[in-house]
Amino acid sequence: MQAVKPYVVGLTGGIGSGKSAAADHFVALGASLVDTDRIAHALTAPGGSAIPAIRSIFGAGMIAADGSMDRTAMRALVFERPEARRELEAILHPLIRASSDRACLAAPGPYVILAVPLLIESGSYRSRCSRICVVDCPEALQIKRVRSRSGLDESQIRAIMASQATRAQRLAAADDVIDNSGPLAELAPQVQRLHLQYLAAAAR
Numbered sequence: 001m002q003a004v005k006p007y008v009v010g011l012t013g014g015i016g017s018g019k020s021a022a023a024d025h026f027v028a029l030g031a032s033l034v035d036t037d038r039i040a041h042a043l044t045a046p047g048g049s050a051i052p053a054i055r056s057i058f059g060a061g062m063i064a065a066d067g068s069m070d071r072t073a074m075r076a077l078v079f080e081r082p083e084a085r086r087e088l089e090a091i092l093h094p095l096i097r098a099s100s101d102r103a104c105l106a107a108p109g110p111y112v113i114l115a116v117p118l119l120i121e122s123g124s125y126r127s128r129c130s131r132i133c134v135v136d137c138p139e140a141l142q143i144k145r146v147r148s149r150s151g152l153d154e155s156q157i158r159a160i161m162a163s164q165a166t167r168a169q170r171l172a173a174a175d176d177v178i179d180n181s182g183p184l185a186e187l188a189p190q191v192q193r194l195h196l197q198y199l200a201a202a203a204r
């Protein structure tokens with residue numbers, strides 16, 4: 001028997017825009033979450049299925065003592081050298097897509113939030129989504145929030161942002177926008193309103 005195609009909402013936004021914070025609210029309301037950042041982390045954890053290819057392409061120097069990908073070294077490499085980023089993406093993206101497709105089909109909730117940082121950049125995710133929801137805030141706030149979360153400096157954060165779609169490109173592709181330029185408390189009512197809209201659309 002063929003699985004019923006789920007109603008999938010692609011949730012995206014630039015680094016530090018608040019995707020995880022928004023996704024947490026959707027999950028609290030009963031949506032299923034498929035998070036491609038989490039899938040990417042699992043693929044590159046000790047014993048992860050991307051590790052042999054990463055070792056073969058990038059060398060043992062990119063593998064940490066516990067057998068995981070050395071994230072700090074890889075981050076420094078790929079956001080400095082676009083061709084290295086494309087090599088890493090060529091290993092990871094097909095695996096992430098296959099895993100996220102399976103997870104969407106198996107998701108138990110009334111609809112699926114598919115959180116993908118690179119949704120606008122990658123045509124293949126856009127075509128899988130019934131709707132695109134963008135979490136938006138000014139770039140200066142993205143930098144401030146990532147700095148206080150991770151300790152990355154401003155130039156590192158800017159290098160990551162430069163490899164992503166611009167704020168204007170994301171907003172142009174959005175069906176729905178969550179404005180995360182205010183305090184965290186302002187996320188919940190926006191998510192609640194969209195949740196009702198997605199429940200109704202999924203039931204049609």
Ligand SMILES: CC(C)(COP(=O)(O)OP(=O)(O)OC[C@H]1O[C@@H](n2cnc3c(N)ncnc32)[C@H](O)[C@@H]1O)[C@@H](O)C(=O)NCCC(=O)NCCS
Pocket residue numbers: 014015016036037040044071074075078085088089092096116117118160163164
């Ligand atoms: C470069 C890596 C090692 C940095 O690891 P780190 O722990 O610092 O970041 P993490 O994986 O938690 O991602 C944090 C954020 O970085 C940004 N980011 C990650 N990968 C990319 C990329 N290829 N291009 C642009 N931005 C990216 C996203 O905003 C993401 O939400 C890691 O992000 C990675 O393996 N990236 C390749 C896989 C990928 O493209 N993931 C995005 C999910 S589809």
Ligand SMILES: Nc1ncnc2c1ncn2[C@@H]1O[C@H](COP(=O)(O)OP(=O)(O)OP(=O)(O)O)[C@@H](O)[C@H]1O
Pocket residue numbers: 013014015016017018019020021022037117145146149180181182183184185
């Ligand atoms: N409205 C807000 N006010 C203050 N801090 C916030 C707000 N929204 C998110 N944050 C904080 O900013 C940081 C980034 O938010 P979050 O992790 O949700 O973003 P993200 O888009 O998932 O990031 P990434 O792209 O790195 O995965 C977190 O520490 C989060 O707690």
